[in-house]
Amino acid sequence: MSELAAKAEKLDAADELAGVREKFVLDTVSDHAADAAGVYLDGNSLGALPAAVPGRVEDVVRRQWGELRIRSWDESGWWTAPERIGDRIAPLVGAAAGQIVVGDSTSVNVFKALVGAVRLAGGPSSGRDEIVVDATTFPTDGYIAESAARMTGCTLRPVTPAEVPGVLGDRTAAVLLNHVDYRTGRLHDLPSLTAAVHAAGAVAVWDLCHSAGALPVGLDEHGVDLAVGCTYKYLNGGPGSPAYLYVRREVQDRFDSPLPGWNSHAEPFGMRASYEPAAGALRGRVGTPDILSMLALEAALDVWDGVSIEAVRAKSLALTDFFLECVTAYAPAGRVESVTPVAHTERGSQVALRCDDAGDVMKELIARGVVGDFRHPDVLRFGFTPLYVGFGEVERAARVLGETLRVRAGNG
Amino acid sequence: MSELAAKAEKLDAADELAGVREKFVLDTVSDHAADAAGVYLDGNSLGALPAAVPGRVEDVVRRQWGELRIRSWDESGWWTAPERIGDRIAPLVGAAAGQIVVGDSTSVNVFKALVGAVRLAGGPSSGRDEIVVDATTFPTDGYIAESAARMTGCTLRPVTPAEVPGVLGDRTAAVLLNHVDYRTGRLHDLPSLTAAVHAAGAVAVWDLCHSAGALPVGLDEHGVDLAVGCTYKYLNGGPGSPAYLYVRREVQDRFDSPLPGWNSHAEPFGMRASYEPAAGALRGRVGTPDILSMLALEAALDVWDGVSIEAVRAKSLALTDFFLECVTAYAPAGRVESVTPVAHTERGSQVALRCDDAGDVMKELIARGVVGDFRHPDVLRFGFTPLYVGFGEVERAARVLGETLRVRAGNG
Structure with a gap:
């Protein structure tokens, strides 16, 4: 297990909102098939289905x-x-x-x-x-x-x-x-x-x-x-x-x-x-x-019910911090640039990465189950919904992104 | 069976749109319990639920x-x-x-x-x-x-x-x-x-x-x-x-x-x-x-699918004609007055009857399963949706209306 995957595991274990995920209909993640499960980072476009609906x-x-x-x-x-x-x-x-x-x-x-x-x-x-x-x-x-x-x-x-x-x-x-x-x-x-x-x-x-x-x-x-x-x-x-x-x-x-x-x-x-x-x-x-x-x-x-918006904010910042950390570790240097502010006071609950081939990169990510948004002309947009996104998913999404960027660079 | 009930039966038998009713979720009307089933004459406010929905x-x-x-x-x-x-x-x-x-x-x-x-x-x-x-x-x-x-x-x-x-x-x-x-x-x-x-x-x-x-x-x-x-x-x-x-x-x-x-x-x-x-x-x-x-x-x-608006219009006029005929027969003379035009060219798919105690009358009708609308200050409004309203229901609605008006007049 990589260092970041281990860190994700610890963060998930300490996540006080982890149980809220069960209130949503999402792909089931088993330990063995984790990489095959989708990661939904598009809740800032369309939120996932709550199970009560x-x-x-x-x-x-x-x-x-x-x-x-x-x-x-x-x-x-x-x-x-x-x-x-x-x-x-x-x-x-x-x-x-x-x-x-x-x-x-x-x-x-x-x-x-x-x-x-x-x-x-x-x-x-x-x-x-x-x-x-x-x-x-x-x-x-x-x-x-x-x-x-x-x-x-x-x-x-x-x-x-x-x-x-x-x-x-x-x-x-x-x-x-x-x-x-x-x-x-x-x-x-x-x-x-x-x-x-x-x-x-x-x-x-x-x-x-x-x-x-x-x-x-x-x-x-x-x-x-x-x-x-x-x-x-x-x-x-x-x-x-x-x-x-x-x-x-x-x-x-x-x-x-x-x-x-x-x-x-x-x-x-x-x-x-x-x-x-x-x-x-x-x-x-x-x-x-x-x-x-x-x-x-x-x-x-x-x-x-029982969820405070302050807890949501704390997890949101932890998720986006961790995603940026993973992207820095996994993406080839200089291949993407974050246009989302580093300062917490200036950051919402998403990370936007600029790269010239963002449209094609997002298509490949989606094909591999990592769902974000492409925003014209050159932005990869990832939304983090603290109610149902976990740190393990964040690590996996960044890893798949890193692999995609490397393969495309090699092919290019 | 009254003359009007017999007429309703004939009209229903000849109704080419009768089968469309099955495409809706409505109260089931058995021959024996017909009087207990509701008559929904409020489709001009909220249409009934189509079964496919x-x-x-x-x-x-x-x-x-x-x-x-x-x-x-x-x-x-x-x-x-x-x-x-x-x-x-x-x-x-x-x-x-x-x-x-x-x-x-x-x-x-x-x-x-x-x-x-x-x-x-x-x-x-x-x-x-x-x-x-x-x-x-x-x-x-x-x-x-x-x-x-x-x-x-x-x-x-x-x-x-x-x-x-x-x-x-x-x-x-x-x-x-x-x-x-x-x-x-x-x-x-x-x-x-x-x-x-x-x-x-x-x-x-x-x-x-x-x-x-x-x-x-x-x-x-x-x-x-x-x-x-x-x-x-x-x-x-x-x-x-x-x-x-x-x-x-x-x-x-x-x-x-x-x-x-x-x-x-x-x-x-x-x-x-x-x-x-x-x-x-x-x-x-x-x-x-x-x-x-x-x-x-x-x-x-x-x-x-397969329904022509011309057939709907023909049935709509037949329904409202028949309702007016039944009201004339069943309601105490002078108790209600239709404010809906008699001429077909001037009539939509509803019948509006004016009476001073319209609000109370409609409450009693609804309690007896005949659902129409009260429109302030003195109008009883009955809508006729040709896709699912039958002539037998029309006769029953007018009969219940007549009874309600008679009882209220007697009590008044």
């Missing part, structure tokens, strides 16, 4: 829909699912109850949040006519921000996160930032950036897609105004499971959604001709919630 | 998500589901392939369609600054239309459908109409109203929630520009299943969505900083599609 979904389909039918809106708690499940997500992102609703896609929620933010800030008529957005963000945030700017009469100002403090001013209405960069895995400084936005009198909107469920966010503590995130990465809600919107309690009564659907009406079944927004985070709802996906997510959140 | 959903959860995980976006056809399923809905609403995408809620699609319509019409800068909307519409359409007007610089003009032709003019940008009124069941004249909108140089947007799957719509034939609809009523997609957006081929290259998410980008995995819309109806997509609900819908659409 299939049975719950079957009950929703066969009994709640098939037998109770329309009665389930009331009797099975369908109608209140968006806020009930929001309250389940809340502690994971440092939010008290009553501030999160689940529903719609992340893109749609970015639109609600950004337009809502501009309106909270007073908008162009008050002189605040700029939306600042992370130019390195996941593209959809930028596209939606451009639409939000166009439709609110604002100008879009794309800058790097480092440039944000320098461009804030009297004209800034809203700032949209990603907590963790989807490509590099860089963790941005949410507390200080939020404070800078507030010092300029603007509204802070955070996209938590790559941080929620992987590290502490502290929405309430740091005074974030609005936030959005998806639930199919570190929250394991399933493919395309609904996203969520956080509306800070202090701004809820002034939150003015651009998508005022009947679900956010103060009296949805009153069927009133004129719109009157519900109190609280409910006004972030829009249309009929997508129940199958929503309740699959609810079942998926059961894996968090 | 549970197995398909289980496969999506356990195998596609649980085993293939991220590979399913490609290998299980997840990524292309919105347009693939759109093409399954297309023939039911008279559309050729390539014009419908599935995703998001109806409310969100109304927003895309209305803002897109105003932009197609040229908008306020071209002098077209009015959005005409059905004042009697399902409320969410009105709320969203108000937001679309506000965000495009238009004025909202709510009028009754009958008043629409009279208010159209040079200032009309877009007109949003419901094909069938959710409350009264009135079917509006889509061909002539669309022609009137076009004659004024404006863009026609139709909401098909209460018509798709119940009667022929003829989107292509009648030149409708944009349309939206839900899939959980007569299309039986399940609670909160995703809605759809129709973008007529001729306007697709000018359709400018207010929600330009990465899923509608010409090269979604290019991760480009600047937005370039995909060709075709794809540009109606926004964020990551909701796969569990989407593929449940796909399975639900199998019930349409």
